[in-house]
Amino acid sequence: MILHADAKEFVRPCRNVQNELHRDDAVAYPRDARTAYLIHPDDLIAVHKEAETQHRPMKAFYHSHPNHEAYFSEKDKADAMAWGEPIYPDVAYLVISIFGETCEPKIAMEKHSTELRVVKAYAWDETTTDFIEVPIQIANKQI
Amino acid sequence: MAVTVRIPTPLRRLTQNLAEVETEGANIESIIENLEANYPGMKERLCDDGGNIRRFVNIYLNDEDIRFLDGKATPVTDGAEISIIPAIAGGKN
Numbered sequence: 001m002i003l004h005a006d007a008k009e010f011v012r013p014c015r016n017v018q019n020e021l022h023r024d025d026a027v028a029y030p031r032d033a034r035t036a037y038l039i040h041p042d043d044l045i046a047v048h049k050e051a052e053t054q055h056r057p058m059k060a061f062y063h064s065h066p067n068h069e070a071y072f073s074e075k076d077k078a079d080a081m082a083w084g085e086p087i088y089p090d091v092a093y094l095v096i097s098i099f100g101e102t103c104e105p106k107i108a109m110e111k112h113s114t115e116l117r118v119v120k121a122y123a124w125d126e127t128t129t130d131f132i133e134v135p136i137q138i139a140n141k142q143i
Numbered sequence: 144m145a146v147t148v149r150i151p152t153p154l155r156r157l158t159q160n161l162a163e164v165e166t167e168g169a170n171i172e173s174i175i176e177n178l179e180a181n182y183p184g185m186k187e188r189l190c191d192d193g194g195n196i197r198r199f200v201n202i203y204l205n206d207e208d209i210r211f212l213d214g215k216a217t218p219v220t221d222g223a224e225i226s227i228i229p230a231i232a233g234g235k236n
Contacts, residue, residue, distance in 0.1 A: 045206050
C-alpha cells in the first residue's frame with residue numbers, strides 16, 4: 001500500500017495470505033497466490049493505524065499480475081466493492097504486469113529473470129459508477 | 144460498557160456519515176446487535192444468513208483480528224476500540 005503526506009509517499013509492502021488460505025481450505029479458497037491476493041489482516045490494520053495516527057492518508061494499493069497483462073479484472077472490481085459501494089473511493093489501485101521465471105520478488109531480483117512490463121492505475125469514477133483507468137504521474141512525468 | 148466502533152466508508156450512510164460511533168456490549172456479538180438497533184441494516188452487512196461474520200469483513204478489537212481471538216464471542220471491555228475494515232483483495236479473472 002502507498003500512503004502519502006506532505007508530498008512524500010510511504011510504501012508499505014503487505015503480505016498476501018492467499019497461499020495459506022488455499023492450503024487450509026481449497027474449497028472456500030480455490031485460488032492460490034498465482035491468481036489472487038488477500039492482504040494479511042494484521043498488515044491491513046497496521047496501515048490503517050499509520051494512516052490515522054500519522055496523518056498519512058492512503059493513496060494507492062498495488063498488486064502484481066504475474067505472467068499476465070495489467071488490467072483491472074472483474075475480480076479486482078468485485079473485491080474493491082462492498083455492499084454495493086467502493087470500499088475506498090479515494091484510493092487508486094495499481095496493477096503491475098510482470099513476466100518471468102519467478103515472480104517471487106527476492107528470487108526475481110537475484111536472478112534478474114523478471115521483467116516489469118507495465119503499470120496501470122484504476123480509480124473509482126462517480127460519473128460512470130465504475131472503476132476506470134487513470135493516468136499515473138511520477139515526478140512531473142506522465143506515463 | 145461503552146466502546147468506540149470505527150465505521151468503514153461504505154457503511155457510513157447507515158451512521159449518518161459518522162466515522163466513529165459509540166455503543167455498548169459485553170462481546171462482539173452484542174456489539175453487532177446494538178449497532179443494528181441503532182443503525183438498522185448494519186447486521187446484515189456484517190453477518191451472513193447464518194449469523195457468521197462475512198468472510199470479507201475484518202473486525203478488530205484493539206487492533207487484534209477477532210478471528211484469532213474468540214470470534215463473535217470475544218469479550219469486550221469498557222473503553223475498547225473496535226474497527227470494521229473490509230478486506231483488500233483481488234486477482235485474475
